[in-house]
Amino acid sequence: MWALRAAGLLGLLLAAAAGPCPRPALPPDTVLSTVGANVTLPCLQWQPEPNGPVSWKLENQAVSSERAVLGASLLLRLVQYDDSGRYSCYVGGCLVRSLRLLVEEPPEPPGFSCYRRSHVKDILCEWQPQRRPSPRTRAVLWVKRWLTGENATEQRCRYFPKVEKFTCRVTVPPSEDDTFLLVSMCISNGAGSAVSKDQVISANRVLKPDPPVNVLVDPVESAPQKLRVNWTYPPSWDPRFYRLHFQVRYRAERSQSYTEIDQLRETSLVIHDAWHGARHRVQVRGLEEFGHGSWSEWSQEAVGTPWADPNGLEWQTGSYSSQFPSDYDFYSETFTGPPGLYDTEGANVGGLGVGDHSTVPLYTFLVTGGSLFLGTGLLAGIVLRYKKKWRRGSLGQGKASAVVQHPLVPLAPPSPTSPLSEAPLLSPPASPGTPGSGDFGPFDVTNMDYLLVPQ
Incomplete structure (x- = not known):
């Protein structure tokens, strides 16, 4: 009686000493080994040499001789977890002994x-x-x-x-x-x-949502520096009763640093300072709306590129980006600059920057060239018309002065020695059209100003 009580008390003491994490007991006929060790399994305990041929089996399968040395004792080299199992020794076809090999490593302390x-x-x-x-x-x-x-x-x-x-x-x-x-x-x-x-x-302290899913990055029409990001709640979170607020981070592929936007209540965002023509990588994570727990992991990266004018080449910004935030959008109303400088939607998108090449239709060149030709011809006609008029006026004054200077021959009695018919009373007028006379008559058919300019 006393012996039984002492045995029970000893068992309680051992259990208390072992604590809440005891080592499990090994079954009998078990050989324990660590990974990578060499193990020897004897076939006979009392007889040094068997009286017949010896064979070994592992779970009723013949043991391969590639990693084992078969004989009265089985030698296993560099054992692994897969070598664990029950080994049976047969002498002359009869089972003599069965041993269980357990290949284990002591567990490491868990950090959960x-x-x-x-x-x-x-x-x-x-x-x-x-x-x-x-x-x-x-x-x-x-x-x-x-x-x-x-x-x-x-x-x-x-x-x-x-x-x-x-x-x-x-x-x-x-x-x-x-x-x-x-x-x-x-x-x-x-x-x-x-x-x-x-x-x-506590349940609230360890609250950690799953990352958002279905993250999409799309360009904004006619806005070369904007990107629209959309995402959805993770399937494990029901937004009908509990909400999340989100954080978005993004960067251009050629940049090493992220830009972060916090305190987002909705599942969409418009980025206002994207690099023109550059691919961007975007990630989203979530936190319980009242701040319980911790942030989720970042979502998978989503990739998107801002809108680019299909009628021209992309404006190359070089190794830097000169951009204004969205608060400076009013500059686009009074200043026309490269489309990559300002975050405008629907304004200045047609302006040409450094390196831009615009496509102009052919009819524009024809209309411009025709207008220039007609304008030049009209100007030349006006100049020629007034030049002819000024010339004609100067010629008229010359004829008047010439007429005044012609003296009249005085009327005198004819010389008795010359007949009356031989002394003309007036100098004969020059014939119309006589060269050197300085008078071209009442009409000059070679001068077109008489037809074009009223007299």
Whole structure:
């Protein structure tokens, strides 16, 4: 009786010493080894040499001789996790001995973190080990209310090979979102166990939404320095009852620094200072509207390029960008500059900057050339007309003076020695059209001014 009581007390003491994360007991006939070691499995315990041919099998499959030395003892070199299993030794076709090989590494102390995707989701605690755990590795999360005397509850954790993480789930009632919980994680396998440090968490403090999805970046028509960004809530967050506010960061591909815009309530944004003609990378993240928890991870990058004039080449800004913020849009009303300098929508988009090449229709050249030709001809006609008029006026004055200077022959009695018919009373007038007379008659058919200019 006393012996039984002493054995029970000893068992309680051992359990208390082991703590909440004990090392699991190994089954009998088990050989424990670490990864990369050489292991020898004897076939017979009492007889040094078997009385017949010896063969080995692993889980009823013949052991390959590529990594093993077959004989009275089986030598396995550089064992791995896949070498774990039950090995059987046969002598003369009869089973003589069966041993279980367990290849394990002592677990590393877990450093887990907890988060909650939304107010209606459970808390998830995750741990990603640095090396791949053995198949026998187990993880347990111990949870209890902080500063209370209640016992901790055990939450089993599951290992996901694709992401190489242990994930534990904690269910929290809606009325206990602000309740503090004390949690710790226990990792154990055949080679040992390890426990994490205690963490104090609450459902609101670990709130971390998933990143926004469906991020799209589109150009704005006739605005070479604007980009329109749209996104949607993550599927794990229901915006009908709880909202998020967002943060957007963006950069041109040739830039190393991001520009961030915070406190966004809507799921869209117009960027006003994009680089003209450059591809931009945009990301979005979200935070609970009242600031509970932490920011989500950044969304996947979305790429977009501002609008460019299809009738001309892109304006090259070089290695810098000379841009004004949207507050200076009024400059576009009084100043016509390169389309890449100012953030205007529908204004100055036709202005040519350095390096611009505009396409002008052919009829524009024809109309301009014809107008220039007609204007030049009209000007020449006016000059010629007034030149002829001035010349004619000068000639008229010359004829008048010449007439006045012609003296009349005085009337005198004819000389008795000459007949009367031989002394003309007046000098004969010059014949019309006589060369050298200075008079061209009443009409000069070679002078077109008589026809064009009224007398």
